[in-house]
């Protein structure tokens with residue numbers, strides 16, 4: 001089974017799209033952001049190490065994230081990576097333990113992602129993602145899936161979002177060129193409703 005990387009700026013819709021694509025194509029969805037938030041919530045050593053970086057909108061150190069991913073993909077194929085790799089060093093590290101077959105870049109501009117992150121809400125219990133404007137829950141403030149409370153992520157505060165976008169530009173954007181040079185990159189217009197984006201990504205991955 002092919003391994004897929006989903007690239008794109010914070011707020012591009014990687015998590016939203018990945019959940020639906022993974023279910024449809026039976027892929028193993030691995031979001032490094034979700035794993036790190038779980039570790040923080042459980043108060044593990046890894047969580048304690050990662051928390052400060054995450055709250056400031058910085059990247060968690062490459063070795064930490066690489067070890068975390070390596071352990072979770074061991075022996076697997078058909079992995080859908082969401083939010084990883086985020087640096088060239090992570091891409092090089094990944095190549096040593098998992099072949100990447102296709103990279104889907106969710107293309108969307110800065111103004112739109114900043115707007116989306118300002119109105120993002122996540123379920124405190126199950127992590128499901130909503131948006132006050134574009135993906136509203138059926139009951140305000142409550143998760144459709146599990147009834148949990150919807151909250152704003154601490155790193156979705158406007159000043160942290162601005163910093164995360166700068167970090168994306170500096171550290172992660174070069175991955176687009178990196179994977180394009182390897183002939184692996186497919187770009188999808190992600191400035192459209194999720195259903196349209198999901199349909200395109202599925203079409204790309206089936207072809």
Ligand code: ADP
Pocket residue numbers: 008009010011012013014015016017116117119120121129130131132134135190191192193194195197
């Ligand atoms: P990422 O994982 O790339 O940071 P998310 O999947 O969390 O992005 O999406 C960011 C926010 O934008 C969420 O509030 C989500 O509900 C919303 N969203 C995701 N995809 C779209 C889309 N195609 N159009 C409008 N809003 C979207």
Ligand code: AMP
Pocket residue numbers: 010032033034036053054055057058059060061065082083084085086090155164
């Ligand atoms: P995300 O949920 O993808 O928006 O990630 C939230 C935060 O987790 C990021 O701002 C980073 O602090 C951290 N993080 C997630 N994935 C990575 C990664 N691949 N490398 C470094 N830090 C990461």
